[in-house]
Amino acid sequence: MEKNKKAKEKQDKSAVASNLRDFFIDGLKDIYYAENALVKTLPKMFEQATDQKLKTAIKDHLAQTKEQVVRLEKTFESMGEKAEAKQCHAIDGIIKEGEEIMNETAEGPVRDAGIIASAQKVEHYEIATYGTLAAFAKTLNERTALDLILKTLGEEKKSDMLLSYIADTNLNSQAVDGKLQSKDLNAV
Numbered sequence: 001m002e003k004n005k006k007a008k009e010k011q012d013k014s015a016v017a018s019n020l021r022d023f024f025i026d027g028l029k030d031i032y033y034a035e036n037a038l039v040k041t042l043p044k045m046f047e048q049a050t051d052q053k054l055k056t057a058i059k060d061h062l063a064q065t066k067e068q069v070v071r072l073e074k075t076f077e078s079m080g081e082k083a084e085a086k087q088c089h090a091i092d093g094i095i096k097e098g099e100e101i102m103n104e105t106a107e108g109p110v111r112d113a114g115i116i117a118s119a120q121k122v123e124h125y126e127i128a129t130y131g132t133l134a135a136f137a138k139t140l141n142e143r144t145a146l147d148l149i150l151k152t153l154g155e156e157k158k159s160d161m162l163l164s165y166i167a168d169t170n171l172n173s174q175a176v177d178g179k180l181q182s183k184d185l186n187a188v
């Protein structure tokens with residue numbers, strides 16, 4: 001037992017980031033994992049969603065997410081690093097929760113509201129991560145990395161706002177009793 005603990009400590013130490021640059025690269029690996037996981041998850045959300053605006057938003061964001069993966073590869077490259085993924089437990093948890101919500105809701109406005117809730121948790125995680133990475137890139141004076149990260153950060157913020165708009169103008173009120181209602185009545 002003690003031996004295992006020592007071996008684990010040794011292993012952990014070799015993975016310890018001792019400066020901001022290393023910590024920044026670790027963050028890139030984390031979000032690289034997350035974006036790749038989302039490329040696999042967004043099609044499932046698309047299939048389960050029924051509202052046309054929501055479906056279009058998910059489809060567009062999937063295309064954007066694929067571009068973000070490439071942008072991250074360019075970010076690694078600009079730092080002279082190989083693009084590598086490191087398991088992100090946070091995104092795994094958010095995705096798992098989203099799958100549970102899809103299984104536990106009736107298809108239609110209620111499930112759509114659940115999909116929006118999950119998708120917004122994803123966006124907020126991404127906004128927090130890219131915001132931090134942008135601050136690190138700025139401190140490290142990595143201009144190319146900063147520009148690439150800020151572009152993606154802008155896309156994540158827009159995507160989050162679009163999801164709020166879809167929920168506020170239409171979906172959430174339909175979900176109150178789970179049925180479609182007149183759209184005119186729902187604008188807040």
Ligand SMILES: [Fe+2]
Nearest residue numbers: 035065068126
């Ligand atoms: Fe993303």
Ligand SMILES: [Fe+2]
Nearest residue numbers: 123126156159
């Ligand atoms: Fe996103």
